[in-house]
Amino acid sequence: MSAQDEQFEAAAPEPGAPCADDGMTWWYRWLCRMAGVAGGLSCAFAGLWNCVTINPLNIAAGVWMMLNAFILFLCEAPFCCQFIEFANAVSARADKLRPWQKAAFYCGMAVFPVMLSLTLTTLFGNAITFATGVLYGLSALGKKGDAISYARIHQQQKQMDEEKLTGALEGQGL
Helix, strand or coil, X not given: CCHHHHHHHHHCCCCCCCCCCXXXXXXXXXXXXXXXXXXXXXXXXXXXXXXXXXXXXXXXXXXXXXXXXXXXXXXXXXXXXXXXXXXXXHHHHHHCCCHHHHHHHHHHHHHHHHHHCCCHHHHHHHHHHHHHHHHHHHHHHCCCCCHHHHHHHHHHHHHHHHHXXXXXXXXXXX
């Protein structure tokens, strides 16, 4: 068996394993992926622009931003990295992560260059990457409840408050 066959087997989902249902709709999943690709593009261009300087912290932040762009492309759009042998395996592993894990990873990844060098280039370059993390974080919260269940909960709380109030008033009257 060749290394390429092993790579495809690692990237392919197991037939017996159920697909991880993280509660994301198909359009929201694509929105997160497109935001990740846009974040990778903005990090790559801003990182390259940030490296055109003599300040060592700007250069370090620019290199980190280009590394962020590479990681975003590996995780969100492995077809952009088709000549890298391990791209499909990394993408398959990233797809198995929960949305809150991706959110923490992407937001942390975007904050580090800004902490290294606080410039407009690093802020704007990492803004879309941070927004991608926020989108994954919002999906980790789950769907919003319907109005009927909220009204029912509110009614139950109102009844409990009235019972406590009447109990307190009866206790004062004794």
